[in-house]
Amino acid sequence: MSDSHLNQNTSEEKTAQEAESATNAASASEETTKHKTFTRRTVLAMAGCGVAGLVAGGVLASWGVTSASIASGRIEIRTTPTKMIVTDRARCSGCQRCEMMCTLKNDGRVCQHIARVRVWDNYNFGTNPGSGDGSYANCQFTVEHCKQCADAACMNYCPVHAIYASEDNGARMVDTDRCIGCGMCAQACPWNMPRIDSQSRVSTKCISCGRCAEQCPNGAIKFIDWQDIAQKVIDQGVVRTTTLVQV
Template sequence: MSDTQKNETVATEQPPAAPVSATEPGSAPASEKKQPFFTRRTVLAMTGCGVAGLVVGGVLASWGVTTASIASGRIELRTTPTKMIVTDRARCSGCQRCEMMCTLKNDGATQQSIARVRVWDNYNFGSGVDTNDGIFGNCQFTVASCKQCVDPQCAKYCPVHAIHSDEETGARVVDEDVCIGCGMCSAACPWNMPHINAQTGTSTKCISCGRCAEQCPNGAIKFIDWEDIAQKAIDEGVVSTVTIVEA
């Protein structure tokens, strides 16, 4: 299974067997296909550990990602072949600008009900009973978006196979020309991430475009290039430049 077909979370990362070259085998020349120099697979291979190992090793600490911040529920990590996505609840002020800019870019209008990143769902009382979160608790808001699952239920239960991995980003996307708007993807998703756009009659979901992160005034959402993480791993002495070019 290729990088563009598989996305991982901290809980499912497995350390690779051996270092690999930073250039993907069989990749097209830069003039034919634009690809990042480092991908998730090459970074994890050259460091010899999974995402959890990068966290424990302190490689991600400069982005606020530590074992303590993850354990407390403040930080959530998701990964795609090209990016690591970090959401920090403590930085979210509940302004909902992410929702507005998400739909403005992807749908041409601000429409909270179909936003691919969502704060409003947990705005008042948090993500569940007795969480003491939300505006009536401690003012920490849950920033919810697609988990980019390894085994995506939305794609598995789509009766017309309208959901697939984007070739460039690896994110699951909906083919609107194929989607029939039945809502099975939303029902199958444990987090109810896909929503049906009443105007188009098709499903919408996060495609990891990064617009929410670009427009967040507090830095509550970050899209981090794997190349930056690779450089940090080198700076921290987790891996050497010799390992990068080692076959």
């Protein structure tokens, strides 16, 4: 075989290798992009368990979330596609700053009656006079948020379909242009989370904006990114980065 043929073959092989390397680099870049933002779904898939499994496995322990703390009623957790919301009654001092800051951000004024996070409702007696909680008993305060139910009663019973699920974070939100202020959402909700604003005459409810957590002086409310939980899952060896499941 002539030298020219050998050089041609070598050149073709080099070109093929460069093309393969470029393809592999593009695939790796695409893989990184896919998992740049972790959601509840991807984290639970990569961990191979549900939220209860993360709790039992100690993944959430650094945020105070353990099986014992949940069983005692001290910790409550709720999840949205983008965040895990943790409330810690032992850290709540009852200052109600969360309520004030919530309405200041969302309504432009301080009006705790329509706050999306609630402390005052159970301030004195806890959830009921015999609960042993609140300022008249053990001074443990109940911090309540919208549960962001998958099958939300507020959304189902709205006669004008003014409540919908946000594409950004999954929170149930009120379309103020459609809301007629009838109060059916508040009546349908088992926890009475939606409220009718007496000034705007429309319903208000928690949209998981996180302002309450940002302003809590004691860290009683935490909005934890699923990205951070994913890193804990990886750090603890629950799953390797090479075994991420595409969902």
